[in-house]
Amino acid sequence: MGAVASLRKRVAEIEEINEDLVAFARGHAGAVSAIHEAVLAALAADTPETLMQVVTGEWPLLLRVDAVAMAWANASGGFRADRRGLKDVEPRLIERMASTLSPVTLRLVDRGHPLFGAGGEVVRNEALIRLDGPTVTGLIVLGQREGAPAEGRHGARLLRFLGSAMSHILERCPPR
Structure with a gap:
């Protein structure tokens, strides 16, 4: 009797592990799809302003996050975008922020990154994604x-x- 009970317990444990793996795979496939949709939406933009509308307006829905903000610097200058629009920023500030980042940083916070502006007060976890290109540097923050x-x-x-x-x-977006 003990062997049968032990076998049933082990089968139940394996079924639970299998369910966890299936749930992970479904979530991962959804994340892959969301990232691809976000990139495709960004590729369709033909001006920096339209691109930032996609990033700050459409990406939160596509990526299932509450907020997206971004800052980048190129030969034309430095720029910052959030849900309130696109603004000029000192390029050296952006370069300094980006230079201290890993390619991706995931963290819990008491307050979101300053790029979120006033909306950062409600952000409790965020992903910081460094932008690196031959002529572009910056970061994307998802909160x-x-x-x-x-x-x-x-x-x-x-x-x-x-x-x-x-x-x-x-890199391919026309200068502002």
């Missing part, structure tokens, strides 16, 4: 009010892809 930040190598790899794609898009 959420609650929930755990994306964890693990796969989540960071997806966000790194998003940053790399945006770096290339900004």
